[in-house]
Amino acid sequence: MRIVILLIVLAIIGLLVTQRINTPPSDTPPPEATREAPPQVPTRPQDVEAFNEQMQQFTDDAAARRQQQIDQATE
Numbered sequence: 001m002r003i004v005i006l007l008i009v010l011a012i013i014g015l016l017v018t019q020r021i022n023t024p025p026s027d028t029p030p031p032e033a034t035r036e037a038p039p040q041v042p043t044r045p046q047d048v049e050a051f052n053e054q055m056q057q058f059t060d061d062a063a064a065r066r067q068q069q070i071d072q073a074t075e
Helices: 001-020 045-074
Strands: none
Touching: none
16 A cells, blocks of 8 residues: 555656656746846955945945836836
8 A cells, every 4th residue: 555655656746847847947037147246355455445345336236226126016
């Protein structure tokens, strides 16, 4: 009896896997694909100030993009 149930479960799992493999991928890119790369972390102490400015600009740009997406979604 256990073997029959096991075979039925394996058949269902196999069916679900084949359906998942045969479905075409979606056209929308994942959110990670649309992100910009953050600035590189400096290795010299002299570059910390420039990095601070770059990070501030990066976070400001990201906040502006998020706000624009929110505005578009609520229209």
